[in-house]
Amino acid sequence: MSDNSVKTANDVAENFEPKILVFACNWCTYAGADLAGTSRLQYPPNVRILRVPCSCRVNPQFVIRAFQRGIDGVLVAGCHPGDCHYTTGNYYTRRRFLLINRMMEYMGIDPKRFHTRWISGAEGPKFQQVVTEMIEEVRAIGPNRKLRDDMKVTVNTDDIVASVEADTKVVADNV
Amino acid sequence: MSNAFVYNFDQVQNEMRAMAKELLESGEATMVIGWEKGALPYQSTPVMIRSAEDVDKLIWDAYCQQNLSTYLIDYIYTDEKVAIFAKGCDTRAYNRLIQDNRIKAEKCIVIGVPCPGMKNAREAARLPENAEVPMANACKECRYPNPVVFDKRVGTDVTAWCTERDFSDVEAIEAMPADDKYAFWQSQYTKCIRCYACRNICPACNCTSCIFDQSASGWCSKDINASENQFYGVTRAFHVAGRCIECGQCEMVCPSEVPIMLMNKKFIKDIDSLFGAHEAGLDTNTPAPLSHFSVSDPEEFM
Ligand code: SF4
Ligand code: SF4
Ligand code: SF4
Ligand code: FES
Numbered sequence: 001m002s003d004n005s006v007k008t009a010n011d012v013a014e015n016f017e018p019k020i021l022v023f024a025c026n027w028c029t030y031a032g033a034d035l036a037g038t039s040r041l042q043y044p045p046n047v048r049i050l051r052v053p054c055s056c057r058v059n060p061q062f063v064i065r066a067f068q069r070g071i072d073g074v075l076v077a078g079c080h081p082g083d084c085h086y087t088t089g090n091y092y093t094r095r096r097f098l099l100i101n102r103m104m105e106y107m108g109i110d111p112k113r114f115h116t117r118w119i120s121g122a123e124g125p126k127f128q129q130v131v132t133e134m135i136e137e138v139r140a141i142g143p144n145r146k147l148r149d150d151m152k153v154t155v156n157t158d159d160i161v162a163s164v165e166a167d168t169k170v171v172a173d174n175v
Numbered sequence: 176m177s178n179a180f181v182y183n184f185d186q187v188q189n190e191m192r193a194m195a196k197e198l199l200e201s202g203e204a205t206m207v208i209g210w211e212k213g214a215l216p217y218q219s220t221p222v223m224i225r226s227a228e229d230v231d232k233l234i235w236d237a238y239c240q241q242n243l244s245t246y247l248i249d250y251i252y253t254d255e256k257v258a259i260f261a262k263g264c265d266t267r268a269y270n271r272l273i274q275d276n277r278i279k280a281e282k283c284i285v286i287g288v289p290c291p292g293m294k295n296a297r298e299a300a301r302l303p304e305n306a307e308v309p310m311a312n313a314c315k316e317c318r319y320p321n322p323v324v325f326d327k328r329v330g331t332d333v334t335a336w337c338t339e340r341d342f343s344d345v346e347a348i349e350a351m352p353a354d355d356k357y358a359f360w361q362s363q364y365t366k367c368i369r370c371y372a373c374r375n376i377c378p379a380c381n382c383t384s385c386i387f388d389q390s391a392s393g394w395c396s397k398d399i400n401a402s403e404n405q406f407y408g409v410t411r412a413f414h415v416a417g418r419c420i421e422c423g424q425c426e427m428v429c430p431s432e433v434p435i436m437l438m439n440k441k442f443i444k445d446i447d448s449l450f451g452a453h454e455a456g457l458d459t460n461t462p463a464p465l466s467h468f469s470v471s472d473p474e475e476f477m
Contacts, residue, residue: 061410065394068402081470091468095450098473099416099465102445103409103438106348108357116476146357149402 018072018138020047022131023062024119025055025090028079031121041128046135047075054078056089060100063114068149073113073138075131080118090118109146112137182291182333188235190329191260194286199227204258204284208246210239217299217308221246235260240293240311242422244268245378247278257283260329262290263319267420267456268378270324274459275418277381287322289333290314297427312436313423316340323457340421345440360405366431367404369397373425373435379415379455386410412438417446417464420456449473 024030030051036043052058055078063074076097084090097116105111115134119127191209198204211222211232219238223246224230243259245268250257261269269285272278292314299308318340321332348356371387374380386395387407395410396403412435419439426435446453446464450472453464 060413061406062394064406064409068406081474088468091470091472092465094472094474094476095465095468098449098475099442099445100413103413103441105353106356106441107360107405107409108351108353108355110353118476147402147405149396149398149400 016139016143018046018135018143019070020073020075020131020135020138021066021071022047022049022075022077023052023055023058024049025078025085026051026053027085028083028121029055029077029119029127032077032119032123032127035121035124036127037124039124041124043128043132044135047131054084054086054089055093056084056086058093060096063100063104064147067109067113067144067147070144070148070150072144073134074115075134076114076116077119077127077130080120083120107147109144110141112141113144184236184291187288187330188233191235191286191288192230192233194327194329195224195230195233195258196227198258198284199224199230203256205255206250206257207233208243208257208259209233210235210241210243210260212236213238215300216304217294217296235288237291237294237308238296238299240296240314240424240427242268242376242378242424244272244278245376245381247272247283248381251278251282255282258286259283260288261285261322261325262288263317263321263323264290264313264420264422266322266324267319268422270456270459271378271418271420272381274456274463275381284327285322285325287325287328289322289328289330290317290320291333292317292320292336297432311423311427313421313427316421318454319457340440340443342440342444344437345444348437348441360408361401363433364404364408365401367399367408367429367433368431369399369404369407370430372428372430373433374411376424376428377415378420378422378424379418380411382414408433408435408438412442415439416442417453417466418455419443 024033033049055076058076063076066074078090078093079085081090081094101114101116104114117130119130195207195209198207205225207224209222209224210219212234213220217238219234219236221241221243222232224232242265244261244265247257247259266285266287273280293311294308295311302308316337318335318337320335322328348359374385386392390397395406423436429435450464
C-alpha cells in the first residue's frame with residue numbers, strides 16, 4: 001500500500017518520541033509558554049512552538065498540513081474569549097475549530113491528536129500541563145500514520161480506466 | 176415525490192420560450208441562459224441565447240438539474256443584461272452570489288421556475304431505456320423547489336415533498352470506528368483526479384482566485400495522491416461550510432463519484448447543532464455562520 005509499510009506503528013512505538021506542533025497566539029499563549037520557561041516549569045521537549053499573531057490566523061488547513069508532513073499531534077492555542085488582542089479573533093477561531101475538529105474526527109483522525117485550548121499569558125502552569133498531557137496521550141497511541149503525504153497512496157488508475165470504459169459503453173449503447 | 180407525474184413540463188417550456196422571446200425582442204435582456212437538449216436523453220445542458228429566433232432551443236425537462244446562476248459571474252464586468260431561468264436551488268445560489276458580492280442584481284433578470292424535482296442523470300445512464308429513473312439525490316432532500324427570489328416567473332408553485340434533511344448517511348459514518356472512517360475516505364479520495372469540476376460548478380466556490388490554483392503557497396499542492404486529494408476535499412468542504420446551498424451539483428459532476436455531499440452535510444449538521452439552524456441562500460441579509468460569531472457559542476476549549 002505504501003512505501004512506509006515496512007515500518008509499522010508497533011515497530012517504532014517502543015522508543016517513539018511524539019512530535020507535537022503548537023500554534024501559539026503571540027499575545028497570550030506564547031507569553032504563557034514563556035512564563036512556563038522563566039518559571040522553570042519542566043515539560044518534555046517534544047513540542048515545537050509556532051508563534052502566530054492571533055489564534056484566528058491559524059487556517060484549519062495548517063493543521064491538516066502538519067499531519068501531512070509528519071506531525072503526531074497539533075495544539076491550537078490562544079487568548080481566552082474576551083481577551084483577544086484583536087478583540088474578536090478568537091471567537092472566529094472558536095467557531096472554525098468547533099467545526100473542523102469534528103470534521104477531523106469524521107475523517108478518522110484520533111481526537112487525542114488535535115486540541116484547541118485557551119491559555120493566557122499568566123497561565124504558565126496550564127501551558128505546562130496541557131502540553132505534557134498531550135505528549136503523553138500521543139505517546140500512548142503511537143505515531144500518526146494518517147493523512148501523511150510520504151505514505152503515498154497513489155490514485156488507482158486501473159479503476160478509473162475501468163469506470164471510463166463502462167461509461168463509454170453506456171454512451172455507445174444509447175446512441 | 177409524485178409531483179413529477181402531474182407536472183406539465185411542456186406547458187412550462189412554452190411559457191419559458193415565450194418569456195425569453197419577449198425579453199430578447201424588447202431588449203430588456205441581451206442574453207437568456209436556460210437549458211437545451213444534450214446529445215443523450217438524460218442530458219440537458221446550459222444554453223446561452225442572444226436572438227429571439229433561437230428561443231425554440233430552450234427546453235425544460237426532468238434533467239435540467241444544472242445550476243445556471245454561476246454563469247452570471249462571467250458577465251459581471253460586461254454591458255450584458257442577462258436573464259436566467261432559476262429553479263429553487265438556482266435562486267438560492269443567486270442569493271449566495273449576491274451576498275458574496277460576486278454578481279450585481281441590477282445586471283440580472285431572474286426568471287423563477289418552480290421545479291418538480293430532477294431525475295438522477297447518472298442513474299439514467301446506467302439503467303435500461305424506459306426504466307423508471309429515481310430522483311437526483313439532492314432533489315430528494317430539497318425543501319425549496321419554488322424560487323425564493325425572482326423578477327419574473329413561469330409555471331405555478333409546486334408543493335415541497337421534503338420537510339427535513341436526512342442525515343442518516345452522515346450518522347452512519349460518524350458511528351464507524353476511526354480506522355474504518357479513515358479507510359472509507361481514503362478509498363474515496365484515491366478516486367479523485369483533481370479535475371476541479373466540483374469547484375467549478377459550485378455557486379459557493381466562487382473565489383476570484385482559488386487557493387488550489389496557487390501552486391506556490393507552500394502549504395497546498397497540486398500532487399495527486401490520497402493525502403493531497405483528501406486535503407483538497409476537506410478544504411473545499413470547509414470553504415463552502417455554511418454557504419453551501421445543497422444543490423448537489425458538486426457530487427453530480429464528479430467523474431469519479433466521490434461522495435462530496437457526505438462532507439458538506441457533515442458541516443451542515445454540525446453548524447445546525449452548534450450555532451443554530453441555518454439555510455444558506457434563502458435571503459441576502461442573514462450572515463453565513465462562519466462569517467460572524469456569538470459570544471455565547473458553545474465553549475469546549477477551556
Ligand atoms: S476551494 Fe476554496 S479557495 Fe477554491 S474556489 Fe472553493 S472556496 Fe474558493
Ligand atoms: S458544495 Fe456542492 S451542493 Fe454545496 S453549493 Fe457547492 S455544488 Fe452545491
Ligand atoms: S469533481 Fe471529483 S474528481 Fe474532480 S476534483 Fe472534485 S472530487 Fe476530485
Ligand atoms: S490575540 Fe490571542 S487569540 Fe487573538
